[in-house]
Amino acid sequence: MGKKEYIHIEEIGEFGLIEEIKKMFPDRRRNETLVAIGDDAAVLNIHDDFLTLLSTDNLNEGVHFDLFYTPLKHLGFKSVSVSVSDICAMNGEPLGITVSIALDSRFTVPMVKEFYEGVKIACEKYNIDLIGGDTTASYKGLFINTSIIGKVEKERVAYRHGAKPGDLICVTGDLGGAYIGLLIMQREKEVHIEAPLATIKLEGYEYPISRLLKPEARLDVIKILRELDVVPTAMIDISDGLASDLLHICTSSNVGCVIYEDKFPIDPVVYRTALLEFNLNPTTVFLSGGEDYELLFTIPEKYGPLFENHPDITIIGKILPPEEGTYMISKSGNRYELTAQGWDAFRKYRRENQ
């Protein structure tokens, strides 16, 4: 056995592992398969008029969520939102979702129903059906998998790979809230563990906490784009962090990009809390926070005027030819190269458990 036998997953990270798996499956066996691994959802060409979309996500206790501060109903809602967001990222319409859970012996029937109550609220919000799932025992911990099916007209599908130099870079909502929500909840958890009778302070932090516990997929923005008759040239949902996800688009599209710090939409509470309570640069939080489930997309420049001063969409930069690199211009006019400091489940886990 060579050295190769001992490569641990943390050394190559989640993306490295996905690349290794992808390399093992170089060929498409079926004509129906347009996109397999490598975008927000698989794309199948089963029928003449629509493309079929399929995406799957794991949410694992101790890695993706902490039941100490995550109500089960919120978790059910979030599980659905995370998957709906993947269909949104293809500019598609979600149809139905399967929600599978593996449970250890802590869980009672009412707890499971509480979780599915959140699933139900989300299904109503996004107008989709719960169409299946598997319920099994686990040795230890709660494991959730969601798989979602959606559809999109062939002329409206948005991949990661279609961005062109000159396109504008747009982001929905604001970013960094979920990460600050996580820091607040971890801080309050530590306080509680050290002093169980101390008051948990959550007042004033409702927005970042809701971003963490109950994120909403931007299906509303997909409808706005449809009404405006705009098809993004590339799109991704922001789960790993803006910098990481923007670099995914640039790599897939073989382009560069520039984004402008003075355009970044950051919520005032998130901004203040990052800076004053956690001693963090709000721009770093914006670029690397992750888990906000907003959409990042590119559009031809001619559509720019449609999104100036738009309440839900902000233009933050421009796609460039590949040789110009991928960078940010700071408020003071300096150039900073973008690096993928995205959220990586394996590294995070390792860090917290060393």
Added chain:
Amino acid sequence: MGKKEYIHIEEIGEFGLIEEIKKMFPDRRRNETLVAIGDDAAVLNIHDDFLTLLSTDNLNEGVHFDLFYTPLKHLGFKSVSVSVSDICAMNGEPLGITVSIALDSRFTVPMVKEFYEGVKIACEKYNIDLIGGDTTASYKGLFINTSIIGKVEKERVAYRHGAKPGDLICVTGDLGGAYIGLLIMQREKEVHIEAPLATIKLEGYEYPISRLLKPEARLDVIKILRELDVVPTAMIDISDGLASDLLHICTSSNVGCVIYEDKFPIDPVVYRTALLEFNLNPTTVFLSGGEDYELLFTIPEKYGPLFENHPDITIIGKILPPEEGTYMISKSGNRYELTAQGWDAFRKYRRENQ
């Protein structure tokens, strides 16, 4: 809080829990949803010509498999087979599968590749693509989820609910092998733990062990049915055990049934090992074994002659009007009511960990 708060899942079992969840989602929100929870796969009517099928399965370490005696490559193959079997059970054709894994820190990159090597072999066998998946860290244990998409012509779909009195009951292959394979492996594991240097005896048991570790979905039978132009009136795959799965068909179709012990296809090694080494009645193993992933289906009586002496399909009984009950006629001519002694992950887990 009333007594209701304390209902543990083992008290109602997996099927009870699914019923509770099903009750929470009484309405279909979308016209596309033909079948949500309650069959082997969800059935969506997205397009004119075909129905779209979607199914999902969990395979959890310590509950569904034991890495002590399960090679990762076999496990990858089995994960795909289990899902393909669900599409077969709808008389459909599988198209693509997502395979998601949650891994703890024991796992190295080559181990993950070994697992996906098995996935690849299965994808080649069933002519499907790996179209996605999620790879995440777990706190402890290996968790696998597969979600599969397939299609079936509208006039060929087979639900659980279409069986009619007079229909013949057919089963593919032979049953009980996977359960005997499990007993053999558990026995050898115990021997190994007590005496690590003792020889593990697997010679002669290749068939039941392969049934446990590397089950094959009966996509070949779906093709045979297509070639013979036969559409089953009802179909299910045998994952929980013949008795349990036949009762699912009878309940869904509101019919009774009779099956004949002297018709039961049991492999000779399985028969002998059950009887002589584990002191088990082979008929009980046949009825309740589970995990064989064969197909159970019903056909109009007129098709009977097509399946007499068929190498892959055995007629074992007949559908009856509901008032006649659900029973077996033994070799000695006695009547025994069928009970669902199917495999239930929650009860099994509880039993082994008390």
